[in-house]
Amino acid sequence: GAGVSQSPSNKVTEKGKDVELRCDPISGHTALYWYRQRLGQGLEFLIYFQGNSAPDKSGLPSDRFSAERTGESVSTLTIQRTQQEDSAVYLCASSLWGIQETQYFGPGTRLLVL
């Protein structure tokens, strides 16, 4: 079946604008993760959704970042009032049941804030 997909693949925006990034997990996967990878750095955990449980938002860097997930399907990561330091690749992953399972990653969205 299809893997994890993300859109857009690239996004250029001006400082101060809001952006929405989309993730479509593998069908049937109840767990979904968002990560950020700045240039030349490792992955930073942002947020974790598992089924109908309250999301783990412990990795969100500021209140400008938020994410939603509709049931066990699409998720949207929103960054409000973007700053240049938000420039990074945003990666989404999904797993079948949760943290105990293998994570499958999408290709990422490359965000550039001018």
Next chain:
Amino acid sequence: KQEVTQIPAALSVPEGENLVLNCSFTDSAIYNLQWFRQDPGKGLTSLLLIQSSQREQTSGRLNASLDKSSGRSTLYIAASQPGDSATYLCAVGNTGGFKTIFGAGTRLFVKA
């Protein structure tokens, strides 16, 4: 807070060599440890997942071990090939918040 360290940061080896990549973590309260490879400009591909109750996992030329008590994991690559050139990342699944913590990766280059 969990910290994950990978050594070395970069490694260059001739084709055919066996090699070991190291990963260490500070908090042994983990669900599992996962090894990934990342090719330039692409997402991550899962290589091996070791649950906290397991000691090792094998897939083809890859073997990953886990010593939870000492906070260490190794990824062994046998008979390396140029196609193995990539960045290798280890990630621990935490029982608490910050569900997954990644190391900074080891950049591997296998010379033909």
